[in-house]
Amino acid sequence: AEISKMMGLESTVLPVFFRFLAKKQRFNGLGMIADYYMEELYKEQNIVPIRVTSAQTLTDDQKKSIRSKMKKITGAADIKLVSTVNADLLGGFKVEYNFLDA
Structure with missing residues (x-):
């Protein structure tokens, strides 16, 4: 939640997603997740x-x-x-x- 506030984000999904990644010890995959998201966003737009x-x-x-x-x-x-x-x-x-x- 603090990261979201620092970044000026009002999302309730982002903090939950970060907690999920932390719980599953998957922060090392965050770069791949971001790349996939950007690729899909580019396709959509x-x-x-x-x-x-x-x-x-x-x-x-x-x-x-x-x-x-x-x-x-x-x-x-x-x-x-x-x-x-x-x-x-x-x-x-x-x-x-x-x-x-x-």
Whole structure:
């Protein structure tokens, strides 16, 4: 209950769920549970997560353009774009999708 209050959550289900996990000694599975929940939420809301790795930081316009193109390719309602920089790339960028967002 204290965790829920600290996070500003009013859920009565979350504290019960955490107690259940603690009782069953399953807190180590919390990451997998969260991943599964996010995957199902993305499916329900037609969101496709993509990873973009680039040689330099992408501008907001570049991110917007990539989101727009990936919406057309995937048919998704929205794109969750996670951008990282890899200085080892000589130039350009790499887009990954159809993966588990873990």
